[in-house]
Amino acid sequence: MRILFVIDGLPGGGAEKVVITLAEQFLREGEHVSLFSLRDVCEYPLPDNLDYRVIADRCRKPWRKITELTRRARQLDNAIKEAEKEGPFDLVVSHLHKTDRIVSRSAILKHRNLWFCLHGVFSASYLGHRTGFSRWQKQQKIKRVYQHRNVVTVSDAVGRDLVEQCGVTPAQLKTIYNPFDIAAIRASADAPCEMAGQDYLIHVGRFHPAKRHDRLIEAYAKSGITAPLLLLGQGKPEQEAKLRELAARLGVGERVIFKGFQPNPWMWMKHARLLVVSSDSEGFGNVLVEALLLGTPVVSTRCPGGVTEILTDEFERGLADLNSDALARTLQSIYDNPPPIDAQRLKKFSVETICHQYRQLSSS
Structure with a gap:
């Protein structure tokens, strides 16, 4: 062929x-x-x-x-x-x-x-x-x-x-x-990670308006979670500057950690307490599947696209409406009581x- x-x-x-x-x-x-x-x-x-x-x-x-x-x-x-x-x-x-x-x-x-x-x-x-x-x-x-x-x-x-x-x-x-490639993702995730053994939340994605890092930082500040929030991704310098200023203004500047683009995001995802998506739309939502494959619970906005096709049944608890208050409540809920992850369901x-x-x- x-x-x-x-x-x-x-x-x-x-x-x-x-x-x-x-x-x-x-x-x-x-x-x-x-x-x-x-x-x-x-x-x-x-x-x-x-x-x-x-x-x-x-x-x-x-x-x-x-x-x-x-x-x-x-x-x-x-x-x-x-x-x-x-x-x-x-x-x-x-x-x-x-x-x-x-x-x-x-x-x-x-x-x-x-x-x-x-x-x-x-x-x-x-x-x-x-x-x-x-x-x-x-x-x-x-x-x-x-x-x-x-x-x-x-x-x-x-x-x-x-x-x-x-x-x-x-x-x-x-x-x-x-x-x-499930085997390759899990193998890459086994690489040494400086955050292993620590509690942290993670977002993986470029700094683009549709990803709504502003909503993410606002929700994180409202959630009361004290574990740090890692942002893996990059964008224009002025975008990052605005997000740093927002985090500082909301009193979480020291806990929002900008890690830039990482060629191997999976080792960071594997050790996170949970992964969060805060987008206005996602055609599919790759990082949600990748995190679940690594045993990491996920939270996402209920945005247009494939997110609701990934987060079904018990995972549906991780869906939040498109505002920072709802996202904050869902972050708290999944952080305190994550759903079980059945790897068999991910073979599709x-x-x-x-x-x-x-x-x-x-x-x-």
Whole structure:
């Protein structure tokens, strides 16, 4: 089986990690895997035997923005022609919206088994708070890419949002959760951690407005929990400065610890008393599954996206409404009385299970 993944670069993000995890597993299973990146950015180690190609745009003409999508689709087609000298791709999966806009204009891929994988909730990330004509315009742009196309979404909620909020009618719509290499995550978590044996809370995620670190810090201050709060992630310096000022103003500045980006977040997650997500939306919620795989209880806002599909049954106690008061109460509750974690329930997220579901797309 010949598989092609296309993505707009490989910086340290969740969708990018999903692609690398899928590629590694398919290669282990003996498949031929190509990964085309539309930018020369890669912060992940690439697996052996991966056919990795960068299709960077070198155009510097004044009108380059106007012609970008068509020009880059043509560049992509040229790379596919070269790669397919060894045979056509059986499955092509495009990841992230900027990539999708280019891939949707590919002439060659109209005749391939092409799927668009959506990792986020469009109504939150793309439509935002737009109303009226501005919102309609954005919806039309989304429709131009996905209408009557094959679409995979990382949660049922992402798929519902595409249909109900964006008015898209896909040719096929399937949910495939994000994959997790469970053995690799647990092995990485066994690395020595300076916080082992100490009580602390942890948040893992970049400093982005949608992650709502401000809500997290406010909830932490209100919770009365004295164990420190570790923030693993990074962003613009001015964002971090605002969060440090907020923590100081709320009297928890000495207990909110900024650890920056950590290449191995799992060892920190394993030893935490609990992990918290405070976002306004999450396409899936990778860190929630990762923490549970490591035996760490979780708390999350009940935000649009896949969170409520992960935190079901006894885990549902860890869901909080989208405000700092509710999040503070839930932090207290789970900190004092965490639910049991049944590892068997998490096998549905294993990379082996998820790759099998992607294989089935080749016969859809």
